[in-house]
Amino acid sequence: xxxxxxxxxxxxxxxxxxxxxxxxxxxxxxxxxxxxxxxxxxxxxxxxxxxxxxxxxxxxxxxxxxxxxxxxxxxxxxxxxxxxxxxxxxxxxxxxxxxxxxxxxxxxxxxxxxxxxxxxxxxxxxxxxxxxxxxxxxxxxxxxxxxxxxxxxxxxxxxxxxxxxxxxxxxxxxxxxxxxxxxxxxxxxxxxxxxxxxxxxxxxxxxxxxxxxxxxxxxxxxxxxxxxxxxxxxxxxxxxxxxxxxxxxxxxxxxxxxxxxxxxxxxxxxxxxxxxxxxxxxxxxxxxxxxxxxxxxxxxxxxxxxxxxxxxxxxxxxxxxxxxxxxxxxxxxxxxxxxxxxxxxxxxxxxxxxxxxxxxxxxxxxxxxxxxxxxxxxxxxxxxxxxxxxxxxxxxxxxxxxxxxxxxxxxxxxxxxxxxxxxxxxxxxxxxxxxxxxxxxxxxxxxxxxxxxxxxxxxxxxxxxxxxxxxxxxxxxxxxxxx
Ligand SMILES: Cc1cc2nc3c(=O)[nH]c(=O)nc-3n(C[C@H](O)[C@H](O)[C@H](O)COP(=O)(O)OP(=O)(O)OC[C@H]3O[C@@H](n4cnc5c(N)ncnc54)[C@H](O)[C@@H]3O)c2cc1C
Numbered sequence: 216x217x218x219x220x221x222x223x224x225x226x227x228x229x230x231x232x233x234x235x236x237x238x239x240x241x242x243x244x245x246x247x248x249x250x251x252x253x254x255x256x257x258x259x260x261x262x263x264x265x266x267x268x269x270x271x272x273x274x275x276x277x278x279x280x281x282x283x284x285x286x287x288x289x290x291x292x293x294x295x296x297x298x299x300x301x302x303x304x305x306x307x308x309x310x311x312x313x314x315x316x317x318x319x320x321x322x323x324x325x326x327x328x329x330x331x332x333x334x335x336x337x338x339x340x341x342x343x344x345x346x347x348x349x350x351x352x353x354x355x356x357x358x359x360x361x362x363x364x365x366x367x368x369x370x371x372x373x374x375x376x377x378x379x380x381x382x383x384x385x386x387x388x389x390x391x392x393x394x395x396x397x398x399x400x401x402x403x404x405x406x407x408x409x410x411x412x413x414x415x416x417x418x419x420x421x422x423x424x425x426x427x428x429x430x431x432x433x434x435x436x437x438x439x440x441x442x443x444x445x446x447x448x449x450x451x452x453x454x455x456x457x458x459x460x461x462x463x464x465x466x467x468x469x470x471x472x473x474x475x476x477x478x479x480x481x482x483x484x485x486x487x488x489x490x491x492x493x494x495x496x497x498x499x500x501x502x503x504x505x506x507x508x509x510x511x512x513x514x515x516x517x518x519x520x521x522x523x524x525x526x527x528x529x530x531x532x533x534x535x536x537x538x539x540x541x542x543x544x545x546x547x548x549x550x551x552x553x554x555x556x557x558x559x560x561x562x563x564x565x566x567x568x569x570x571x572x573x574x575x576x577x578x579x580x581x582x583x584x585x586x587x588x589x590x591x592x593x594x595x596x597x598x599x600x601x602x603x604x605x606x607x608x609x610x611x612x613x614x615x616x617x618x619x620x621x622x623x624x625x626x627x628x629x630x631x632x633x634x635x636x637x638x639x640x641x642x643x644x645x646x647x648x649x650x651x652x653x654x655x656x657x658x659x660x661x662x663x664x665x666x667x668x669x670x671x672x673x674x675x676x677x678x679x680x681x682x683x684x685x686x687x688x689x690x691x692x693x694x695x696x697x698x
Contacts, residue, residue, distance in 0.1 A: 220244045220246040220407065220408045221244045221245065222238050222243055222245045222411075223248065223406055223410070224238075224245070225399070225415050226248075226413070226414035226415040226416055227249035227251075227254035227371060227381070227383070228254070228258060228259035228414065230259075230414045230553060230557050230561075231254075231415075232367055232370035233370050233557040233558055235371065235374035236292075236373050236561060237561035238379070238561075239374040239378060239379050242576045243573075246406060246408070247371075247380070248382050248387055248401060249381070250385065250386035250387070252633050252634055252637070252674070252677060252678055253630075253636070253637045254368065255640055257416040257417060258522060258523060260364065260367075260522075261438075261440075261521060261523075262438075262480075263467060264363045264477070264554065265360055265454055265555070266358070266360065266361055266554070266555050267282065267358065267551075268286075268325060269324070269326070270321040270357075271324075271325075273531075277532045277533075278531050278532045278552065281560050281563055282552050282555055284556075284558075285557060286555070288562065295373065295582050296369040296582075297582065297583050298365060298366065300360060300361035301360055302358070303360055303453050303454055304356040305453050305456055306338060306345070306353070306453050306454075306456070307457070308345070308346075308458070309352065310349055310350060314458040315350065318332050318352070318458075319332070325355060330354060330356060331354050333354055335347060335351070338354075342451060344451060345508065358453070360469065362471065364640040364641070368630065368640065372630055373582075373583045375629040382401075386402045387400065388425075389426070390537075390540055392539075395542075396408065396542075397410075397411045397542055409542060409573070410568050411542060411543045413545045413546060417435065417523060419525065419548075419549070420433045421433075422545070423537070426537050426539055427538075428538060428545060430533060431527055433526060433548070434527075434528075435487070435489075435524065435526070436523070436524040436550075437483050437484075437485045437490070437496070437522070437524075438524065439481055439492045439500055439519065440479030440480055440520055440522075441497065441500065443477075443512065443515045444475065444515045444648050445474040445475055446515060447475075447476050447512055447515050450511075451468060451476060453470075454467065454469045455467060455508070457506065460482070462482045463480075463551070466480065466481060466499075466504055468504050468507050473615075479500045481496055481500050485523065488523065489523075490522070490523060491521065501513060518650055524550040524551065525547075529548070530548075530550075532546070532549055533545070533546075534547075534564065536567070536571070546564070586621065587621075589607060589617065589618045589620075590643075606623060611661070612642075612644040612645070612653065613654070614648045615643040615647040621642045625641040625642050626662065626665040626666060634675060635662075635673070635676075638658060645658070659673040671685060
């Protein structure tokens with residue numbers, strides 16, 4: 216007989232995994248279904264990774280409320296998750312006198328100790344590459360940055376360690392009522408849940424509308440980025456925001472925890488799920504960013520990417536119970552600051568489910584231990600690791616100094632990588648300057664050995680995205696002319 220789960224979560228992005236993390240603290244049977252071969256494959260994999268400070272909350276909105284609540288929850292969560300978000304601080308740049316009004320609003324809204332409005336001279340003292348022709352800056356010491364992959368994976372791993380079941384490669388196609396249970400229909404199987412939480416990101420409104428719930432369809436707005444090589448790390452110390460536009464926070468220049476610099480995103484409507492980068496989109500990003508840093512070394516770009524914002528007309532989060540299927544909760548319009556607000560969203564979902572009659576009984580939890588990162592280890596630590604296991608002495612990715620021990624661990628961790636992109640998100644192979652030119656030769660063999668799979672089962676991202684076609688002699692034979 217099929218098991219009935221107390222809570223079924225649809226979607227393994229930052230929000231779905233934050234919800235799994237939250238509920239894994241309680242004595243509940245929980246299942247998470249994800250349509251891709253890995254978690255962090257949707258909006259959560261392509262964003263700026265900023266934990267926006269209190270200055271950037273939006274008053275009188277649900278997203279503002281959950282943003283503020285999340286900032287309170289982050290420090291304790293980071294301890295449990297063994298995760299660190301560097302506090303870089305931020306400068307919001309007014310290029311002209313008229314933009315001063317907004318800097319004052321930010322200062323008032325945040326009411327952050329140490330935050331201040333400073334002139335061009337002081338701004339350049341703390342951020343020397345900044346455009347000298349700016350009018351003023353709002354300095355906010357509380358802004359932090361985080362790797363969205365690291366956050367998404369840490370939440371998922373914590374949940375898995377504490378009993379949440381994950382089923383990947385399972386696309387949910389609809390819901391049906393079965394008495395006081397909900398039947399969740401997947402491409403491969405069906406599942407029963409007492410409560411179901413639709414955290415499907417871009418597709419959340421599609422799923423909600425499939426269950427006849429009244430919500431506008433998401434409109435997608437694409438944001439494109441340049442990623443600069445780690446050699447550029449000394450260029451900036453703070454997150455640099457322009458004064459925002461009506462639609463978004465504008466085109467930023469931001470450091471990442473790994474030492475790269477992100478430049479972007481712009482804001483452009485796209486009809487469908489189109490994550491291409493384009494000449495004109497990147498040109499717009501370049502023009503915007505050069506207003507903040509005129510001598511931006513874009514020749515140091517190692518890759519470009521884009522992400523899609525799932526937006527509702529009201530430009531707010533909408534979290535509501537289905538009117539047709541009691542127990543089905545939809546999370547729609549989770550655009551920026553969805554990463555920042557993720558923990559607040561999870562707690563809010565918890566409260567909603569509690570109000571609907573679910574009992575939340577706390578249980579003993581196991582904190583997550585982080586695996587060492589060779590690149591960040593000192594000389595003595597490296598010696599010790601290599602003495603313990605020679606795999607630590609074998610560098611697979613030269614650019615990011617990733618060892619065989621780290622790759623093997625990523626292939627066998629609580630939420631193991633099963634694709635090359637999965638490895639990239641976990642240990643940064645293929646994420647450095649050569650973008651896989653070197654390690655791309657070794658990784659397929661390691662995957663075949665560790666996952667006991669065939670050369671044609673080594674995928675780049677999703678199932679079917681072949682990286683290799685087979686052994687040369689077999690491919691030549693298969694493609695030989697028949698006449
Ligand atoms: C350009 C850009 C920049 C941003 N910058 C920031 C920032 O700096 N700070 C910040 O706080 N926020 C930022 N955000 C917002 C933030 O990234 C998102 O709000 C957040 O990642 C949304 O997470 P999610 O889990 O809701 O969605 P997703 O990450 O998309 O997760 C949804 C998951 O559901 C899965 N799924 C979909 N349909 C189904 C189905 N039918 N069955 C099973 N699984 C399904 C998908 O594969 C996906 O994995 C940014 C967003 C964008 C686009």
